[in-house]
Amino acid sequence: MGTALDYRTPWELLVVTVLSAQTTDEMVNKVSPRLFETYPAPPDLAGAKVADVEAIVFSTGFYRQKAAAIVALAADLVDRFGGVVPQTLEELVELKGVGRKTASVVLAEAWGYPAIAVDTHVKRVAGRLGLTSATDPVKVEQDLKALYPRQRWSELSMRLIQFGRDVCDARRPACSECELDGLCPWPDKPE
DNA sequence: ATCCCGAGGG
């Protein structure tokens, strides 16, 4: 079953979300306690030696990039936002190392805003269900919001990612266990 | 041996 990312604050969510690419939540959860014990707040990480951070996040994949990225992110956050995680998509995306997906996750999960994070899991789910032909994340988010008008989109966002990861898997989708099987028009379903 | 898949850069 799918594990979720552990975090205590919006700042921690931002960091673990950056670390979560190309690895498992389990792996991120394994390294993050030491990371946040060593560098509790943005100024601490901003002043860290990248090599020390590399040693901590090693095994999460892309570790050199990620270590440099979160140190630069911390510095950027301190310099331009007083160390406070912003609450708008525009400001979040301005941060170094933060793209639309990471920004949407923070907006929805940390701040409870009605954003839907569109990562490759969500794109894949939308595509297989025939909900959208677009690969454009903005379009996918619009289509999903139109499909679920005035719902709890921040909760839907988390559920969609988990569903894509745990059920509508890229390589081995569990179609026989999927509740949407009867409604799903995906032509390449496994037996 | 191949695939995973976000952000930045070309």
Next chain:
DNA sequence: CCCTCTGGAT
């Protein structure tokens, strides 16, 4: 659009 970065899962 394409490519690169990485260890882990399969």
